[in-house]
Amino acid sequence: xxxxxxxxxxxxxxxxxxxxxxxxxxxxxxxxxxxxxxxxxxxxxxxxxxxxxxxxxxxxxxxxxxxxxxxxxxxxxxxxxxxxxxxxxxxxxxxxxxxxxxxxxxxxxxxxxxxxxxxxxxxxxxxxxxxxxxxxxxxxxxxxxxxxxxxxxxxxxxxxxxxxxxxxxxxxxxxxxxxxxxxxxxxxxxxxxxxxxxxxxxxxxxxxxxxxxxxxxxxxxxxxxxxxxxxxxxxxxxxxxxxxxxxxxxxxxxxxxxxxxxxxxxxxxxxxxxxxxxxxxxxxxxxxxxxxxxxxxxxxxxxxxxxxxxxxxxxxxxxxxxxxxxxxxxxxxxxxxxxxxxxxxxxxxx
Amino acid sequence: xxxxxxxxxxxxxxxxxxxxxxxxxxxxxxxxxxxxxxxxxxxxxxxxxxxxxxxxxxxxxxxxxxxxxxxxxxxxxxxxxxxxxxxxxxxxxxxxxxxxxxxxxxxxxxxxxxxxxxxxxxxxxxxxxxxxxxxxxxxxxxxxxxxxxxxxxxxxxxxxxxxxxxxxxxxxxxxxxxxxxxxxxxxxxxxxxxxxxxxxxxxxxxxxxxxxxxxxxxxxxxxxxxxxxxxxxxxxxxxxxxxxxxxxxxxxxxxxxxxxxxxxxxxxxxxxxxxxxxxxxxxxxxxxxxxxxxxxxxxxxxxxxxxxxxxxxxxxxxxxxxxxxxxxxxxx
Numbered sequence: 029x030x031x032x033x034x035x036x037x038x039x040x041x042x043x044x045x046x047x048x049x050x051x052x053x054x055x056x057x058x059x060x061x062x063x064x065x066x067x068x069x070x071x072x073x074x075x076x077x078x079x080x081x082x083x084x085x086x087x088x089x090x091x092x093x094x095x096x097x098x099x100x101x102x103x104x105x106x107x108x109x110x111x112x113x114x115x116x117x118x119x120x121x122x123x124x125x126x127x128x129x130x131x132x133x134x135x136x137x138x139x140x141x142x143x144x145x146x147x148x149x150x151x152x153x154x155x156x157x158x159x160x161x162x163x164x165x166x167x168x169x170x171x172x173x174x175x176x177x178x179x180x181x182x183x184x185x186x187x188x189x190x191x192x193x194x195x196x197x198x199x200x201x202x203x204x205x206x207x208x209x210x211x212x213x214x215x216x217x218x219x220x221x222x223x224x225x226x227x228x229x230x231x232x233x234x235x236x237x238x239x240x241x242x243x244x245x246x247x248x249x250x251x252x253x254x255x256x257x258x259x260x261x262x263x264x265x266x267x268x269x270x271x272x273x274x275x276x277x278x279x280x281x282x283x284x285x286x287x288x289x290x291x292x293x294x295x296x297x298x299x300x301x302x303x304x305x306x307x308x309x310x311x312x313x314x315x316x317x318x319x320x321x322x323x324x325x326x327x328x329x330x331x332x333x334x335x336x337x338x339x340x341x342x343x344x345x346x347x348x349x350x351x352x353x354x355x356x357x358x359x360x361x362x363x364x365x366x367x368x369x370x371x372x373x374x375x376x377x378x
Numbered sequence: 379x380x381x382x383x384x385x386x387x388x389x390x391x392x393x394x395x396x397x398x399x400x401x402x403x404x405x406x407x408x409x410x411x412x413x414x415x416x417x418x419x420x421x422x423x424x425x426x427x428x429x430x431x432x433x434x435x436x437x438x439x440x441x442x443x444x445x446x447x448x449x450x451x452x453x454x455x456x457x458x459x460x461x462x463x464x465x466x467x468x469x470x471x472x473x474x475x476x477x478x479x480x481x482x483x484x485x486x487x488x489x490x491x492x493x494x495x496x497x498x499x500x501x502x503x504x505x506x507x508x509x510x511x512x513x514x515x516x517x518x519x520x521x522x523x524x525x526x527x528x529x530x531x532x533x534x535x536x537x538x539x540x541x542x543x544x545x546x547x548x549x550x551x552x553x554x555x556x557x558x559x560x561x562x563x564x565x566x567x568x569x570x571x572x573x574x575x576x577x578x579x580x581x582x583x584x585x586x587x588x589x590x591x592x593x594x595x596x597x598x599x600x601x602x603x604x605x606x607x608x609x610x611x612x613x614x615x616x617x618x619x620x621x622x623x624x625x626x627x628x629x630x631x632x633x634x635x636x637x638x639x640x641x642x643x644x645x646x647x648x649x650x651x652x653x654x655x656x657x658x659x660x661x662x663x664x665x666x667x668x669x670x671x672x673x674x675x676x677x678x679x680x681x682x683x684x685x686x687x688x689x690x691x692x693x694x695x696x697x698x699x700x701x702x703x704x705x706x707x708x709x710x
Contacts (some may be wrong), residue, residue: 030464032382034705066430081473083446083680085435096431096452100469102476115478119452121431124465129481131705302633351433372703376384376464376483 030374033130033365035113041364042134048141048195051357052149055142056329058356061090062296063330065352088351090359094121097355099132118358128362128371132354139357140347141192143295144248144275147345149200150328150335151293152246152273156201160244162237162263163190163219164251165211187222193248193275198227201246206231209240241267247274249281265289270340277347279307287313290342293335296324299350310346380703383482383694385464387701391694392486398529401487401494401686406658407442408685409498412625413659430454438680439473440688446471447684449484468687478705480691489522491678491686496526496578496604499674502657502664503622504602508575509534514567514591514610516540516549520580523604524553527578536561539570540581568596577603584608594618599669606676608637617647619671622657622664624679626650632677639675 033041044050065088087098097118116132119125148156197203206229210216216233223231234240241247241263249263265286268274274290276282287310294300300307300314313319323333325345336343365371383391437448452465466488470480484491508531513524516538527533536553538561540546550563564570571577571592581591590612597603603619605611616639623629630640630650642648654674656662665672694700 032703081439081446081476083437083439083448083471083476085433085437085448085450087433087435089431096433098433098435100435100450102446102471117450119433119465124452126464126467374382374384374701374703 030126030376031128031362031365032372032374033128033361033370034372035131035133037365037370038130038132038361039134040370041361041368042138044364048138048145048192048199051135051138051142051360052145052196052199054356054360055139055353056146056149057092058090058350058353059146059295059326059329061092061356062088062299062350062352063324063326063332065089065091086349086351086354088353088355089121090118090352090356091121093356093359095119095127095355095359096121097358098351099349099354116354116358116361118355118362128358128365130358130361130365130371132357135357135361137188137192139353140189140277140349141196143277143347143353144193144345145196145200146329147275147293147325147347148197148246148273150325151343151345152201153271153336153339154201156245156273157204158207158244158246159194159197159203159205160207160209160234160240160247161190161194161219161223162209162240162247162249162251165215187219189250190219190248191222191226193250194223195226197246197248198229203227203229203246205229207234207240207244208232209234209237237262238267243269245269245272247272249274249276250278251281265342268342270342272342273336274342274344275347276344279305279346282344284309284313287344288319290344291337292319292322292344292346293325293328294322294346295348295350296326297322299348300324300346303348307346307348380478380705381480381691381695382701382703383480383690383699385483385485387694387699388482388484388690389486391690391697391699392490395693397487397490398493398497398525401490401689402497402529404685404689405491405494405498405682408440408679408681409624409655409658411440411442412628412655412679412681413653413661436678436680436683438682438684440681440685441473443685443688444473445684445688446473446476447687448680449678449683449687468683468690470684470687470691480687482687482690482694484687484690487686487690489518491682492519492580492606493522493526493529495676495678495682496523496606496674497529498658499604499622499654499676500527500576500578500602501530502654503672503674504531504576505600505665505668506531508602510574510576511536512570512574512577513538513549513580514540514570514577515580515582516542516545517580517582519606520549520578521553521556523578523580523606525557527576527604528557528559531576533559533576537564537570537574538562539564539567567591571601572596572598574598575601577601579603579605579607579610581607581610583610590615594671597671599671600667601671602665603671603673604676605673611637611673613638613642613647615671616642616673619673620652620666621648621650621673621675622652622654623675623677624682625653625655628679629675629677636675636677
């Protein structure tokens with residue numbers, strides 16, 4: 029029996045109370061699973077060429093939840109964006125049976141937010157009070173009508189991951205001030221309003237990236253510059269105060285000089301080395317021995333490796349989508365749906 | 379609306395259909411797309427151990443059928459007897475909207491898909507005057523592989539070798555009756571292959587002891603070899619052959635590495651100039667002489683799974699088979 033959940037049903041589950049805290053807990057446990065799971069990760073390939081339709085899966089195991097599964101992502105149809113998006117699914121680790129399949133749009137943004145929440149919980153200073161957010165503005169149209177429809181749809185969702193990441197940081201640290209730097213004043217004002225409404229913390233639009241990050245105790249970068257081909261986020265190490273924690277979940281956002289002068293924590297070392305294209309420049313720096321062998325956040329959460337060593341250390345979390353986290357969230361949503369008795373059952377035995 | 383097909387549904391959909399014959403053009407279409415580089419596919423991870431649970435995903439595009447999709451398969455030894463009843467699925471998306479249009483359990487068509495892939499490879503690469511075939515392996519996939527060869531060439535004699543004499547004798551008896559052809563079980567792999575025009579391998583050696591099942595010196599000049607699993611061929615055989623995967627980029631991206639071929643290609647010991655997709659599309663040369671040893675290295679590809687998935691969905695639709703999932707309904 030496979031439980032099928034559509035977008036609306038997943039949204040109703042997600043709309044429950046204390047969602048971010050619960051997702052952070054799921055993802056935190058998933059990091060422990062990643063650290064303990066003996067099977068090497070599958071090499072995960074992320075599409076960087078967004079001009080063509082893509083379909084790819086990111087899979088992994090969540091043994092403490094008794095599942096193995098992942099996410100099935102699709103990107104851009106030839107006639108525009110999918111109206112249903114991507115899916116998560118999980119198999120029962122014991123029987124091997126498929127348990128559920130659902131559209132993951134309502135939960136996906138929380139997963140990446142929770143990643144940042146877990147990283148901040150384990151790596152940021154306990155008294156972190158100022159959060160800086162450096163994020164991309166809307167993508168300009170490219171002139172191709174079929175692509176511009178997809179760009180417009182993506183722009184409409186730009187605020188969602190930023191909001192989730194801010195919510196996650198505020199869930200684990202006593203944030204009192206939020207600064208937002210983005211590419212347009214209009215977008216910044218929109219984000220300020222959204223963030224204040226979501227977390228109830230005073231937020232302001234910064235005049236520059238430098239102004240936002242100087243003196244901040246946590247910095248969230250999400251500038252999607254890899255897809256835009258416009259280089260790093262522009263944040264330099266000199267702007268970052270001692271003791272700051274930086275979440276840089278998209279490759280290429282910070283340069284090699286920055287990375288050399290801080291302590292970097294990938295989500296997991298085997299996953300870092302299995303990702304294609306590599307999470308550069310850090311993956312090459314690790315392979316070439318340019319930086320000391322890093323610890324993965326999974327090892328920090330499992331308490332087999334130390335995290336932050338002192339109050340002045342600059343820590344960086346270089347997140348990446350890990351199949352185990354998709355599987356864990358799939359299992360969590362599945363359990364919520366079973367408890368509520370929602371979804372459509374696909375009977376495979378008659 | 380998503381069409382959902384169980385194994386029973388798929389079996390009902392293809393009942394009365396010559397699945398192998400139907401799937402040959404489907405596979406050729408997928409390969410043609412790959413040759414045009416429109417069948418964009420994602421690299422694949424395969425298990426390195428039979429006990430490790432792993433969701434293997436093989437995804438790609440099949441633009442000529444306006445399809446994206448592939449296969450999701452939970453592999454690894456079941457944790458309890460009788461496990462893994464519903465663990466292999468094909469997913470089918472519409473290429474224009476990228477909406478999910480179908481999901482199916484694929485057990486009833488899995489062996490037919492393999493047979494079709496072997497049929498396409500054999501028809502494009504084996505000599506036309508072949509009459510003898512050696513089968514290495516005695517399982518379901520070996521039988522499917524033999525069916526594929528018989529579809530492509532007018533074979534009159536088949537030899538089979540498998541380490542377990544009961545298995546190989548059963549295979550010979552069973553396939554002789556099913557395929558109406560003489561199948562002779564022999565006592566060694568060498569005895570099976572040395573008189574064969576075509577050798578088709580479908581073994582589990584990779585998960586047993588990884589011992590290669592043949593070497594080039596046993597093979598007749600002009601032989602064509604199909605290998606669909608790792609560790610079956612040694613480096614010597616690859617070096618003496620022209621090797622035809624579905625597409626080189628696909629084969630070289632598989633993890634863990636397939637039979638050391640990256641190193642052999644990098645060293646120039648194996649030429650990466652031929653691929654089955656290019657041959658099917660007419661862009662590349664296949665066999666160049668009657669003496670040439672050709673090898674089809676055939677891991678399945680995302681575009682092929684997407685194409686076969688689409689064909690099954692359309693076949694089931696035409697017969698009114700399956701369960702519809704309305705993702706836009708309020709019932710969830």
